[in-house]
Amino acid sequence: MDATDRKILSELQRDGRQTLTELADRVQLTVSPCHRRLRELERDGVITGYRATLNPGAVGFGFQTLAFVTMRESTRDIVAAFEAAVAEIPYVLDADRLFGEPDYLLRVVARDLTHFQQIYDEQLSALPGVQRLNTTLVMRSVVDDRALPLGG
Numbered sequence: 001m002d003a004t005d006r007k008i009l010s011e012l013q014r015d016g017r018q019t020l021t022e023l024a025d026r027v028q029l030t031v032s033p034c035h036r037r038l039r040e041l042e043r044d045g046v047i048t049g050y051r052a053t054l055n056p057g058a059v060g061f062g063f064q065t066l067a068f069v070t071m072r073e074s075t076r077d078i079v080a081a082f083e084a085a086v087a088e089i090p091y092v093l094d095a096d097r098l099f100g101e102p103d104y105l106l107r108v109v110a111r112d113l114t115h116f117q118q119i120y121d122e123q124l125s126a127l128p129g130v131q132r133l134n135t136t137l138v139m140r141s142v143v144d145d146r147a148l149p150l151g152g
Contacts (some may be wrong), residue, residue, distance in 0.1 A: 013147035
């Protein structure tokens, strides 16, 4: 990956809807080499997809929590079962496995407190292998969905 590939990636992180012609112009390439590089970045798994970024509150998910999960034990089977179950909960936006305690950090969205309590009672508390589940409310997102710092 060279500096031109990094420019392409930075531009796409800034505006994923721009046309190939606009992208080529912004990275100072002609359309054909820009298109070739773009396809290589997609094929190599550097670019994993394209999507719209939504304002959760504007679509009815104004309530966010962080859930800290401590596992009873961390055997391969229990970890696999837990991670598969978490992946099936659509309200879990992010799930990260951590070193030390807690074992996982989940970002969960809900419509309101009542909806979150339902998600907690029916889905989060039923996750396999969980010893302890602590949650805290997100007051406000300060840095959210930041682009990777490819400039250096």
